[in-house]
Structures are given as structure tokens and as C-alpha cells.
Amino acid sequence: MNEQNLILRLQGFLDGIFYPNAFNKLIRREFLLDNDIKFSPDTSEPQWIFCLKCLCLAEKYIRIPQVLYIQLQKKIFEMEPDLVRKIESAEELEKFMARMKFFNDKIQIRKAILSHVLKG
16 A cells, blocks of 8 residues: 555544444454454453554555444443543554554654543
């Protein structure tokens, strides 16, 4: 994938164009295995880390902007996101980005992604 394409994808992630939940993605098993992408054994890791890894490593993807289903969910109460979980998520994402030349060359983008994570 070229650098400009990756920059556009990351901007879409930061702008909320890409809905960062794994439940609305169809991903080839071979892609996940070939790129060693998996959910952390710690189930508190947010799904968007998984989705961001896929977005950064996929050669191509198709985004369907229309809503294809409706999910209704009742929230009994709202809780403020746990700061420890945000920090752990940022650490996991930092490890992932540190392995990619793109993020090592583009520190500002790397910082923007981490800032987005911590702001939650």
C-alpha cells in the first residue's frame, strides 16, 4: 500500500468515517493469520485496536457507508471510560505502530493516533 493511501485511511479513522468495531467487519482468516492480528487475551482491549491494525495492514478494503442492520441495545447506566484501560490500549497500539516503518517515519501521525486513543 502506498503512503498516501495509508494517510487517508488513518485520517478516516480519526474523523470517524471508519466505525471501529469488529462486529461489522468481514475479514479473511488468512489475512489475520498472515499478519499475526488477533484479539488480546485480555478481553478489556477495545475492538478498535484490532480494527486499526487491519486498516493499516490490508492491501484493500471495501467500505459500505449505508446501515445494513439496526442493533438496539439498552444501557442501564453510563460509566466514564477507565483510564487504566485507555493507557493499556495506547501501549498495545504503540507496540504495533513501532513495528511499522510508516509510523516510525511519520511521528506526527503516530502521535495523533495515540492522542485520539487517550481522549477516547
